Each structure stands twice: as C-alpha cells, then as structure tokens.
Amino acid sequence: MFDLIKKLTGAVGVSGNEEEIRELIIQEIKDYVDEIRVDALGNLIAVKKSKGKKIMVAAHMDEIGLMVTHIDEKGFLRFSTVGGISRFDSIGQRVRFKNGTVGAVYYEDKLEDMKDLRFSKMYIDIGASNREEAEKSVKIGDTACFAGEAVKQGDMVISKALDDRSGCAVVVKAIKDLPQTDNEIYFVFTVQEELGLRGAGTAAYSIKPDMAIAVDVTMTGDTPESHAMEVKCGRGPAIKIKDRSVICHPQVRKLLEEAAEKNGIPYQLEILEAGGSDPGSIHITAGGIPSGAISIPCRYVHSPVETASLKDIENAARLLIEAIKA
Numbered sequence: 001m002f003d004l005i006k007k008l009t010g011a012v013g014v015s016g017n018e019e020e021i022r023e024l025i026i027q028e029i030k031d032y033v034d035e036i037r038v039d040a041l042g043n044l045i046a047v048k049k050s051k052g053k054k055i056m057v058a059a060h061m062d063e064i065g066l067m068v069t070h071i072d073e074k075g076f077l078r079f080s081t082v083g084g085i086s087r088f089d090s091i092g093q094r095v096r097f098k099n100g101t102v103g104a105v106y107y108e109d110k111l112e113d114m115k116d117l118r119f120s121k122m123y124i125d126i127g128a129s130n131r132e133e134a135e136k137s138v139k140i141g142d143t144a145c146f147a148g149e150a151v152k153q154g155d156m157v158i159s160k161a162l163d164d165r166s167g168c169a170v171v172v173k174a175i176k177d178l179p180q181t182d183n184e185i186y187f188v189f190t191v192q193e194e195l196g197l198r199g200a201g202t203a204a205y206s207i208k209p210d211m212a213i214a215v216d217v218t219m220t221g222d223t224p225e226s227h228a229m230e231v232k233c234g235r236g237p238a239i240k241i242k243d244r245s246v247i248c249h250p251q252v253r254k255l256l257e258e259a260a261e262k263n264g265i266p267y268q269l270e271i272l273e274a275g276g277s278d279p280g281s282i283h284i285t286a287g288g289i290p291s292g293a294i295s296i297p298c299r300y301v302h303s304p305v306e307t308a309s310l311k312d313i314e315n316a317a318r319l320l321i322e323a324i325k326a
Contacts, residue, residue: 059170174317197280265315
C-alpha cells in the first residue's frame with residue numbers, strides 16, 4: 001500500500017488541474033474495470049458492471065495548492081491559495097509546478113511581526129533573475145502543489161496530499177481486490193473537492209446511484225494539546241456520523257458498522273466539527289442519495305506533512321470492500 005500511496009501523492013493535481021493524477025489512476029485501474037470515462041468537469045468514473053444496486057464510491061483526486069497571480073520585475077511570483085492553506089505552514093516550503101519547476105515560498109524581509117503575516121506579504125522564488133526569465137517557466141494562473149515525496153516511519157506515512165490520495169489508494173485497492181458482486185459499482189475519483197465539493201455532486205447527478213460511500217481523511221485528537229476529538233491514528237478507519245456538510249444516512253452508517261464488526265475490522269466513529277467532504281454534495285443530489293463515508297485518521301491535514309497510519313489505510317480498504325460486495 002505504501003508504494004501506491006507514494007506514487008499517487010507524488011503527482012501534481014491541484015484543484016481544477018487534476019490531469020496528471022487522473023492519468024496515473026487510469027493506468028492503475030484500466031485492467032480491472034469494465035468501463036472508464038471522464039465527465040465534463042473532469043471526474044474519473046470507472047465502472048464494474050452488473051445488474052444489482054448501483055453504488056457510488058468516491059474519493060477526491062485534487063489537492064490544495066498555490067496559483068500564480070503576478071510576476072514582478074525581479075522574477076518573484078505572488079500567489080493566491082487554492083483550497084484551505086495555512087500561511088504559517090507554507091513558510092519555507094518547496095512547491096512544484098506541473099512542468100517540474102520548483103520554487104521556495106517565503107515572506108517579505110520587511111515583515112517585523114509574524115502575527116502580521118499574510119499571503120499578500122509572501123512570494124515564490126523560482127530562481128529567476130527577472131520577469132522575462134520567470135515567464136519562460138511559469139505563467140499567470142499556473143498552479144503548484146507542495147513538494148516532497150512520501151516517507152514511511154514505522155507504521156506511519158508522512159506526505160503532502162494524503163488528503164485525499166490515501167483515499168484514492170483505498171479505492172484503487174478496492175477496485176483490484178473486489179470479488180465478483182451483483183452490485184454495479186461506480187468508482188469515482190472526483191475533482192475540485194477542496195473548492196466546495198464540486199465534482200462529486202455533478203458525478204452523482206449523472207450516475208443517480210442507490211447509495212454512495214466516500215473515502216477521505218479526517219482530523220484527529222491524538223497530538224499534544226489538540227482539540228478534543230475521539231478519532232486517533234492507529235485505531236482503525238473512522239465511520240463518519242457527521243461533518244459540517246452532511247449527516248450521514250443511518251442505513252449507510254449501519255452497513256459500514258456491521259461490515260466492520262462481522263469481519264473483525266477495527267473502527268472508530270467520527271464527528272468532524274469543521275470542514276466538509278464529498279457526501280455533502282452527493283446526498284442532496286438527484287432527489288437525495290443515501291450517503292456515508294469511511295474516513296482515514298490524519299494528523300496535520302492541509303499541510304505538507306500530513307501523517308497517517310498505513311494500517312488504518314489498509315483497514316479502510318478492507319472495510320470498503322466488505323461493505324460494497326454484498
């Protein structure tokens with residue numbers, strides 16, 4: 001599982017620019033599904049056909065990043081954010097553009113107090129000596145993700161974009177390992193989740209499934225002086241009860257809990273007090289779709305050092321397979 005996660009997190013796929021990660025996933029799954037298509041918004045939809053219930057499984061491909069808004073005469077790049085990013089987490093980080101250009105994020109020397117730090121006082125340095133040189137590598141509107149490959153530390157993986165490439169890895173593994181089933185499964189790798197759950201809603205409207213299960217990360221309450229939360233790394237995947245975008249359907253929650261208990265899969269229950277996820281747009285689409293979610297406990301979400309348990313990720317894949325195969 002780690003090798004797959006390393007491959008997926010290494011791709012550039014900032015919201016609205018998911019081409020690279022989408023092609024990578026296609027190459028992973030093309031021999032295991034009956035149909036692959038890309039819809040108008042860019043969602044990747046892979047189908048295992050049958051004549052039973054239509055089940056939609058979703059994980060978002062996109063990641064947070066930065067977008068170039070201005071190039072000054074000395075070749076430094078000003079930027080805006082794509083998705084929720086902390087200005088403090090960004091300082092001193094490397095970013096990578098789709099063409100391989102790497103830059104360093106830093107802040108203006110004249111800043112006297114870090115409390116005054118704003119993105120407007122920050123820039124990206126790509127080593128250019130002037131605007132003309134910078135424009136040979138980067139254009140206005142280009143997006144960059146944080147740089148740095150995934151590393152394994154014991155049972156833990158540390159990487160950028162575990163939100164939600166770890167969820168994508170779970171879905172890829174489910175596609176490869178799922179036994180024959182009467183259910184017709186639509187595996188959807190969605191776009192623009194970080195900008196407001198956009199891709200999942202359009203995909204759900206076109207599929208109109210009988211039920212939907214999303215796989216994403218969630219925050220934890222197991223770091224020093226953290227916000228009180230029941231979810232901990234290493235205690236199993238979490239079954240979502242609610243977040244700011246959805247109260248999960250009781251029948252989908254029951255299905256997931258029973259699948260976990262029947263198969264001895266450790267699990268936790270998740271109530272996320274801030275943030276939303278793809279079920280938030282799926283469940284109010286096409287007259288209403290019963291929706292739920294499997295969540296991967298993840299520390300330092302929306303930072304370049306997101307950290308999760310490989311065992312939790314592997315058990316999330318087991319849980320997903322058991323829930324959708326019946």
